[in-house]
Amino acid sequence: MAGRIGLNELSPQIAGGYPAKAVVGQAITIGATVFREGHDAVAANVVWRPPADGTPGDGAPAGTGEQAPLVMLQREASWSTRYTATVVPDRMGMWTYQVEAWSDPLGTWHHAVEVKAAAGQSAEEMANDLETGALLLEQIVARPHQRYAGAITAAIDALRDTSRSVAERIGPALSPELWPVLTADPIRELITTSPVMEIWVDRKLAEFGSWYEFFPRSSGAEVDESGRPVRHGTFADSVLQLDRAQSMGFDIVYLPPIHPIGEVNRKGPNTPAEPGGTIHPQPWDVGSPWAIGSAAGGHDAVHPDLGTIDDFDTFVAAARDRGLEVALDLALQCAPDHPWVQSNPEWFTTRPDGSIAYAENPPKKYQDIYPLNFDNDPDGLYAEVLRVVNFWIDHGITVFRVDNPHTKPINFWEWLIGQVHRTHPEVIFLAEAFTKPAMMHELARLGYTQSYTYFTWRTEKQELTDYAVELVEASDYMRPNFFVNTPDILHASLQFGGPAMFAIRAVLAATLSPTWGVYSGYELFEHEAVKPGSEEYANSEKYALRPRDYGRALATGGSLEPLITRLNELRRAHPALQQMKGLWFHGISNDKLLCYSRRDEVSGDTVIVVVCLDSREQQWGQTDLDMPRLGLDWDDVVEVVDELSGETYHWGTRNTVGLNPNWRTAHVLRVVRR
Numbered sequence: 001m002a003g004r005i006g007l008n009e010l011s012p013q014i015a016g017g018y019p020a021k022a023v024v025g026q027a028i029t030i031g032a033t034v035f036r037e038g039h040d041a042v043a044a045n046v047v048w049r050p051p052a053d054g055t056p057g058d059g060a061p062a063g064t065g066e067q068a069p070l071v072m073l074q075r076e077a078s079w080s081t082r083y084t085a086t087v088v089p090d091r092m093g094m095w096t097y098q099v100e101a102w103s104d105p106l107g108t109w110h111h112a113v114e115v116k117a118a119a120g121q122s123a124e125e126m127a128n129d130l131e132t133g134a135l136l137l138e139q140i141v142a143r144p145h146q147r148y149a150g151a152i153t154a155a156i157d158a159l160r161d162t163s164r165s166v167a168e169r170i171g172p173a174l175s176p177e178l179w180p181v182l183t184a185d186p187i188r189e190l191i192t193t194s195p196v197m198e199i200w201v202d203r204k205l206a207e208f209g210s211w212y213e214f215f216p217r218s219s220g221a222e223v224d225e226s227g228r229p230v231r232h233g234t235f236a237d238s239v240l241q242l243d244r245a246q247s248m249g250f251d252i253v254y255l256p257p258i259h260p261i262g263e264v265n266r267k268g269p270n271t272p273a274e275p276g277g278t279i280h281p282q283p284w285d286v287g288s289p290w291a292i293g294s295a296a297g298g299h300d301a302v303h304p305d306l307g308t309i310d311d312f313d314t315f316v317a318a319a320r321d322r323g324l325e326v327a328l329d330l331a332l333q334c335a336p337d338h339p340w341v342q343s344n345p346e347w348f349t350t351r352p353d354g355s356i357a358y359a360e361n362p363p364k365k366y367q368d369i370y371p372l373n374f375d376n377d378p379d380g381l382y383a384e385v386l387r388v389v390n391f392w393i394d395h396g397i398t399v400f401r402v403d404n405p406h407t408k409p410i411n412f413w414e415w416l417i418g419q420v421h422r423t424h425p426e427v428i429f430l431a432e433a434f435t436k437p438a439m440m441h442e443l444a445r446l447g448y449t450q451s452y453t454y455f456t457w458r459t460e461k462q463e464l465t466d467y468a469v470e471l472v473e474a475s476d477y478m479r480p481n482f483f484v485n486t487p488d489i490l491h492a493s494l495q496f497g498g499p500a501m502f503a504i505r506a507v508l509a510a511t512l513s514p515t516w517g518v519y520s521g522y523e524l525f526e527h528e529a530v531k532p533g534s535e536e537y538a539n540s541e542k543y544a545l546r547p548r549d550y551g552r553a554l555a556t557g558g559s560l561e562p563l564i565t566r567l568n569e570l571r572r573a574h575p576a577l578q579q580m581k582g583l584w585f586h587g588i589s590n591d592k593l594l595c596y597s598r599r600d601e602v603s604g605d606t607v608i609v610v611v612c613l614d615s616r617e618q619q620w621g622q623t624d625l626d627m628p629r630l631g632l633d634w635d636d637v638v639e640v641v642d643e644l645s646g647e648t649y650h651w652g653t654r655n656t657v658g659l660n661p662n663w664r665t666a667h668v669l670r671v672v673r674r
């Protein structure tokens with residue numbers, strides 16, 4: 001139904017009525033379209049409330065029932081009906097905003113007397129206007145605890161003083177000293193309120209962070225010439241990986257499942273004949289860690305070969321000491337010998353012959369796992385999953401990478417994430433869903449903190465541009481995590497692009513998205529697929545131990561670690577690289593060159609990136625920079641410093657760029673402001 005004052009097009013607003021997302025300290029723009037019949041003035045404010053159970057922040061009262069200060073919305077331009085205001089949440093949790101639009105009698109009066117006086121109308125002609133002003137000011141002076149009563153009373157007297165000219169009568173009320181006082185707490189009539197809108201506020205790491213993925217079982221592992229395990233890696237061995245992740249500037253180390261691995265239907269190593277892992281394993285094969293559960297335990301146990309739960313706690317503490325958080329894989333599926341299969345057969349779908357079908361993500365076959373059925377006993381299964389998640393939270397885990405969430409019901413996820421966030425708003429959930437966009441977007445809307453993306457499959461200039469723009473448009477609820485590779489995805493560009501392509505993709509991921517990720521082995525340029533046309537790694541670590549000599553590669557110049565480290569340093573140094581908003585693509589006269597900028601409106605920090613998408617040939621082009629998008633005038637020429645090479649240039653709109661994949665794959669330019 002229409003309100004008394006026109007009020008619509010609130011933003012941020014998420015389809016389906018879900019909360020928008022923001023992070024602590026983020027400047028959030030609240031917007032609304034406000035209008036009314038006739039010519040009288042309208043105005044609007046936002047009531048911005050902190051989480052109901054939160055502690056009061058700077059000037060903001062706690063609790064949705066209490067009076068929150070009014071934040072005035074400002075009209076975007078004098079002719080516009082669009083109003084906006086900026087608010088900044090200072091803590092995690094569910095904040096709310098509500099826009100109030102109202103008739104603004106002071107604004108109406110101001111406009112009327114200003115225009116009439118300018119048109120030369122006499123005091124007699126304006127008698128009613130002058131008295132209307134005096135009556136409005138009387139309303140304000142009558143308010144309790146009015147600190148400016150003297151000045152307002154003087155302005156009222158002036159309005160009624162027939163011995164003065166029109167200008168002298170209205171002058172005191174409209175003066176630069178008194179007008180702000182009158183409008184700070186304005187007279188609001190015909191107040192029309194919007195629905196209460198929610199904004200879920202996460203910590204900064206939800207939007208901005210660098211992920212490093214590794215299999216703890218490969219750390220310190222040994223295999224013989226045929227790949228047969230000689231020594232299984234442990235949590236204690238994996239501290240070395242924490243040191244490496246820390247020195248490369250990562251924030252999160254993500255571990256594929258660390259639980260006992262099923263013995264039944266265990267998969268063996270990848271072979272060209274069976275690229276999803278052989279289903280005829282040898283007794284020594286270690287199996288896929290996503291095949292969770294055996295006689296040794298299920299989702300709340302650790303694989304005995306990795307160590308004990310105390311060893312795990314020590315590992316998590318060691319990560320924390322290094323400024324790292326540990327992300328665990330939440331893979332809700334079971335090996336046939338998982339304890340739940342015996343204890344709760346109702347959590348699985350039993351076929352007429354009594355068997356349980358293995359899981360599939362067509363065309364992939366997961367013969368070593370049973371999918372869960374969330375409909376047979378939702379109460380029981382939901383409660384058990386929540387118990388498992390809380391178990392790991394109690395062991396210091398604050399980040400979960402959720403495996404295949406698109407194969408589980410969406411209302412289950414909304415419930416689970418909501419339950420966890422009630423007591424642990426700091427917990428981050430990353431959705432590993434590569435599926436239909438509608439499902440990926442819905443998972444983000446209903447509460448997932450971050451989402452895997454199609455980035456690995458976007459390699460051409462236009463597709464990268466279109467995809468990034470799409471993600472910016474969704475950034476009020478969907479936060480992308482650009483992994484350059486995963487144990488499942490070795491893209492053809494990496495298989496055939498040579499080392500330069502690894503650098504190109506790293507620069508793109510680290511500067512196009514505030515959150516990016518690297519699966520170990522990337523820094524060693526691992527690029528061999530199990531067979532032509534496949535994205536599976538040869539000798540995939542998913543089915544085997546894969547020890548690597550990172551130190552030797554680094555010492556011999558065969559490592560991407562220096563570039564990764566530098567990219568993470570730059571990301572920490574530049575607020576512009578820490579948010580999805582503020583991305584703009586600029587013209588450049590070569591389809592093999594991509595040019596974009598990122599800008600943080602609060603600090604003015606601005607970074608221009610030019611990437612050579614060709615990993616073989618040098619490419620030349622001329623930029624066509626949209627200077628206002630950089631916070632500059634069209635004819636400005638500014639100093640820019642290449643954060644990768646240290647070189648300085650002077651750039652205006654048009655600049656000639658030559659990038660050579662062998663020695664300079666990209667410019668990451670800091671715009672210097674004087």
Ligand SMILES: O=P(O)(O)O[C@H]1O[C@H](CO)[C@@H](O[C@H]2O[C@H](CO)[C@@H](O)[C@H](O)[C@H]2O)[C@H](O)[C@H]1O
Nearest residue numbers: 276277288290291361365366367368369404488
């Ligand atoms: O289905 P996705 O392509 O999104 O991949 C994710 O989930 C898979 C199932 O958990 C997982 O697959 C791996 O584990 C399976 C169970 O042990 C095994 O059968 C597959 O061969 C193996 O690839 C995949 O790694 C994960 O990213």
